[in-house]
Amino acid sequence: MGKITRREGLWAAGFAAVVMALTSAPYLVGFASQTGTWRFSGFLIAVEDGNSYIAKMAQGARGAWLFTLPYSSEPQRGVLIYSFYLLLGKLAGPDHDAQAAAYHLARIVFGFTLLLVSYLFLSEFLPHVRQRRLALGLVALGGGLGWLLVLVGQGNLFNSLPVDFYSPEAYTFLILYTLPHLAAARCFFLLGLLAYLRGRGVLAGLALLGLGFIQPLFVLVAWAVMAAHTAMAQRMPLRRHVLPSTRHASPIPHRAWLSTFLLGVSLSSPLVLYTIYVFFADPLVRQWGAQNILPSSHPLHYLFGYGVWLLPAILGWRVLARRHPSLAHFVGGWALAVPFLIYAPVSTQRRLVEGFQLPLVTLAVLGLTVSLRRFRRWMLLPVFVLALPTSAMLWVGGLGAARQLAEPVFHPADKLAAFAWLADHAQPGQVVLSSFTTGNALPAYTPLVAYIGHGPETVFLAAKEPRVAAFYQSATSESERRALLADGRIAYVIFGPPERALGDFNPEAADYLRWQFSAGDYSIYTAIP
Numbered sequence: 001m002g003k004i005t006r007r008e009g010l011w012a013a014g015f016a017a018v019v020m021a022l023t024s025a026p027y028l029v030g031f032a033s034q035t036g037t038w039r040f041s042g043f044l045i046a047v048e049d050g051n052s053y054i055a056k057m058a059q060g061a062r063g064a065w066l067f068t069l070p071y072s073s074e075p076q077r078g079v080l081i082y083s084f085y086l087l088l089g090k091l092a093g094p095d096h097d098a099q100a101a102a103y104h105l106a107r108i109v110f111g112f113t114l115l116l117v118s119y120l121f122l123s124e125f126l127p128h129v130r131q132r133r134l135a136l137g138l139v140a141l142g143g144g145l146g147w148l149l150v151l152v153g154q155g156n157l158f159n160s161l162p163v164d165f166y167s168p169e170a171y172t173f174l175i176l177y178t179l180p181h182l183a184a185a186r187c188f189f190l191l192g193l194l195a196y197l198r199g200r201g202v203l204a205g206l207a208l209l210g211l212g213f214i215q216p217l218f219v220l221v222a223w224a225v226m227a228a229h230t231a232m233a234q235r236m237p238l239r240r241h242v243l244p245s246t247r248h249a250s251p252i253p254h255r256a257w258l259s260t261f262l263l264g265v266s267l268s269s270p271l272v273l274y275t276i277y278v279f280f281a282d283p284l285v286r287q288w289g290a291q292n293i294l295p296s297s298h299p300l301h302y303l304f305g306y307g308v309w310l311l312p313a314i315l316g317w318r319v320l321a322r323r324h325p326s327l328a329h330f331v332g333g334w335a336l337a338v339p340f341l342i343y344a345p346v347s348t349q350r351r352l353v354e355g356f357q358l359p360l361v362t363l364a365v366l367g368l369t370v371s372l373r374r375f376r377r378w379m380l381l382p383v384f385v386l387a388l389p390t391s392a393m394l395w396v397g398g399l400g401a402a403r404q405l406a407e408p409v410f411h412p413a414d415k416l417a418a419f420a421w422l423a424d425h426a427q428p429g430q431v432v433l434s435s436f437t438t439g440n441a442l443p444a445y446t447p448l449v450a451y452i453g454h455g456p457e458t459v460f461l462a463a464k465e466p467r468v469a470a471f472y473q474s475a476t477s478e479s480e481r482r483a484l485l486a487d488g489r490i491a492y493v494i495f496g497p498p499e500r501a502l503g504d505f506n507p508e509a510a511d512y513l514r515w516q517f518s519a520g521d522y523s524i525y526t527a528i529p
Contacts, residue, residue, distance in 0.1 A: 016115035030402035038405040042100035044398040047408040055443035060089030070443035071454040073431040110183035111176040143390030144305030158298035163305040185215040201260040205267025212271030228333030233257040292456035296342040296349040312367030414520030419445040430491040435498035473503030496522040
């Protein structure tokens with residue numbers, strides 16, 4: 001394929017800067033909307049997960065190199081997971097506002113880098129500058145047809161949101177908008193696959209080893225893509241191809257793909273094997289994994305999600321097969337592997353569609369600009385019109401949330417005052433009892449552990465949550481409350497509006513709770529052993 005010129009690279013960098021500025025605008029509005037009584041959490045989408053990322057950064061800021069669940073009260077020994085956020089926290093320091101700023105700075109830096117790496121990946125398949133620019137625009141801002149389901153009132157079809165509204169693995173815009181660690185992971189993922197395509201097994205293995213530090217599951221996706229291509233390459237007749245690594249005609253021995261694949265897998269396997277071992281050997285981590293259920297959507301959702309690109313992609317594959325059979329087999333093998341990946345018998349199915357948007361857009365652009373070149377003036381505009389509304393709706397929705405002073409996007413100042421008191425007076429690692437909502441934000445602002453507060457990261461949540469609800473109800477016996485405090489190793493109990501919504505229990509009447517602090521509607525009590 002054609003070489004990327006300096007002018008072309010500057011265009012890609014300028015485009016990436018504009019996109020990242022666009023994704024940052026709603027967050028700037030959120031910070032600007034803060035008042036004396038409401039403070040911005042730093043997140044607009046998936047705030048529950050956002051608070052957990054800040055809690056991980058806070059662990060790193062306090063010196064941790066191994067991750068412990070900040071929403072589980074059980075004793076833990078720590079595991080080598082979430083190193084990205086632990087390291088980011090060490091750079092940001094202990095202040096919450098600094099951590100939120102570092103989070104978004106990382107989102108901007110790695111999002112910008114991801115768009116440049118994506119352009120590099122696209123250029124491996126697309127020979128012309130206009131094709132690459134079109135493809136990068138669709139990768140960065142394009143979505144599926146899920147917005148149509150929302151408009152016709154079928155946003156929860158088959159008890160699931162449209163895939164382009166919630167799956168960052170499937171759509172790059174969601175990564176750029178929300179998740180710096182997935183942006184960094186996608187960079188390593190694409191660089192690893194590029195190195196494999198160029199026959200550089202060592203570089204592929206090292207890139208995927210870096211990926212393993214951030215998201216080991218995606219290493220398995222890369223292995224599957226390379227394995228599918230290697231298997232198809234063994235069935236290809238030996239002929240003269242254009243190797244991306246050399247840019248000239250050269251015979252490709254079948255064993256070359258196999259050796260490159262095996263070398264890449266062997267170098268990138270240590271962290272994958274370690275993660276598998278931890279999730280089997282550590283009981284708490286195993287339970288956490290069992291609760292982290294991320295099933296793939298109904299197949300029709302993926303049809304709506306990718307349907308706008310399917311027809312031109314099929315035509316584009318025929319173009320690529322004529323010009324570069326090896327690249328066509330790489331993309332074809334990936335496409336054949338995706339259905340098996342996203343419906344594999346694992347709890348995190350939907351994550352296994354990682355990166356597939358790029359080869360699909362590549363083929364669609366080839367189909368639109370080569371096979372349908374006579375009609376491209378009439379077809380390009382409809383493709384953009386159909387592909388952009390989902391991202392636009394997410395952006396506008398975030399902008400609206402940034403202007404509405406309400407939980408969970410904003411926190412009342414009284415709650416943060418209670419957190420500040422706990423951070424100053426409690427010992428790091430002590431356990432706090434509260435509602436799920438309050439507990440979700442607690443570890444992001446204090447060095448304490450929330451008894452409940454996150455879906456997957458509160459192990460045995462299904463058993464704990466009813467006990468917490470009963471604690472705040474006056475009809476519950478004193479012995480049950482005392483048992484919960486003892487079993488959970490709870491040191492402090494919070495009473496605020498979310499806790500009072502659970503029941504009418506009066507903490508002043510309990511001789512095992514001692515008042516310590518109040519700020520507005522929030523009060524803190526010490527649990528007396």
